[in-house]
Amino acid sequence: MAVSLKKGQKVDLTKTNPGLKKVLVGLGWDTNKYDGTHPFDLDSSVFMLGENGKVTGEGDFIFYNNKKHASDSVTHLGDNLTGEGTGDDEQVKVSLDKVPPQVHKIAFAVTIHDAASRSQNFGQVSNAFIRIANEESNQELIRYDLGEDFSVETAIVVGELYRHSGEWKFNAVGSGFGGGLAPLCRNFGLNVD
Template sequence: MAVSLSKGQKVDLTKTNPGLSKVIVGLGWDVNKYDGGHDFDLDSSVFLLAENGKVASDSDFVFYNNTTGGNGSVVHTGDNRTGEGDGDDEQVKVDLSAVPQNVSKISFTITIHDGESRNQNFGQVSNSYVRIVSEDSGEELIRYDLGEDFSIETAVVVGELYRHNGEWKFSANGSGYQGGLAALAKDFGLQIG
């Protein structure tokens, strides 16, 4: 039975699931009726953060053009350009036992590709969620439904896996950003041209 979280809640992941190391982080969304003449492309991205909340290098930014990070411990399974269909729209596989020690937090985000120039935002997106599934058993362990808290934002930090006293926990963030991926990346210590 999955633990269902609200914004701001934190929950133990490895402590309550002894032996758990391989998880799949599934992200999903639906686009509301939208007729702006442009495709609506949402992307999930992952930032592997050091203690200071910043990436150590560009390779700690995992997304559809750089699908593997953390010495292979974090793998993005690819871009879904339509968001159609049931189930997860995009997935990230994480081997918690192999995440490098200098990574203290793994931040999962969803951004709208070219959201500003296409006049698109998260007010036009519904049913967004992040869930954590055991890769071995397929069991859904944690789920966070983001709700309809957003209007003008073009990027959302949906949740974070983080180390605490040698165990991994999950935090349901749900914090929105204007400025899309570029603003998010800058906050996490990356320069995107």
């Protein structure tokens, strides 16, 4: 049975699951049961951060156009354009043992593509979640349902894996941003136009 987290909660990952090396991070959401001119397109992305909370370069930003980190530790499995169906809409594989030592945190974010021009935000997205599973056994270990935590935000740092005393932990961050992907990138030290 997976541990269910609330916003801001932190939980052990490798300490309680000894030997865990490969995890699958699944992100899901439901959108747009209404008729309308603009479909929703949600994107997940990953920021690999140093101890200062910043990336060291563009290569530490893993998203649909840069699916694999140079270390081979983080792989984005691709963009789902519609968010249809239950279960994960997008998935990221993380090999914890391959994460470079200078990477202290791995932050997972979901953004709404073109949110401003389509007048969309997370208040119109339902059943959003992040879950961490053991990639080898497919056993779900941690789950955070975003539920009522968001409304007018267009970008959310859903959660982060982070190092703590030689182990990996997970933090259900749940912090929202307006303005989509760009302010999020700047927050993590990436220069974007």
